[in-house]
Amino acid sequence: MEQRISLITLGVDDLVRARRFYEDGLGWRPHDAPEGVVFYQLPGIAVALFGRADLAEDAHHPVDGRFSGITIAVNQRSEAEVDAVLEQAVAAGATLLKPAERVFWGGYSGYFADPDGHVWEVALNPAWTINEDGTLTM
Template identity: 55%
Template sequence: MAVAGEVVFFQLNGLVLSLYPRAALARDAGVAEAGSGFSGITLAHNVRGEAEVDAVLGEAARVGGRIVRPAHRAEWGGYSGYFADPDGHLWEVAHNPDFPIDGAGNTRLG
């Protein structure tokens, strides 16, 4: 487990579970905290580099996703963007240089 400010991270085999306060997560995703359309949960897909963030967001948009927040330099030192899938679920696509991804595709807390 690692704690950094408003977020706590749990290593789960090759996955990482991150818990944020609702307001902080809404702010990070660029959506309103209150009202319909934000359930308080996002799914994240970590990738190995910034170009891959752009590629995954582009593919999501191409197949019917809606870009909610374009890729940008994140305040935590990485590069990320958000899209909503056709059912309205929010996904973050992120490159976090502090969370290496091994050859098997497992994300590790750095």
């Protein structure tokens, strides 16, 4: 398998509420999609919102309500940007899980959960470069 990810799909309980969070709260712009799903183009990857029950049916895997151990990270160029993104997410309705702090691997990061409980890390890794187009170079 080629080493890449092209789409991350988040199962959501309420598609309208989830769209409000990502679009009105975080400022993301949706891409054209069939009814019942929303796509957002990011640099080099896309994120989809899809009903949680529909996703469970499609994947043939029940929703069990436990933290899956998967997080989604959005790296920033400075500590101030990390703080600003966390503040924006909380203002939009996210739950702050961990305020940003300097971490053992030499960076700075914090976590929030979106209204459906998906865990996002917002981080600065000084060893990585965030290019002008938003892509990451390790």
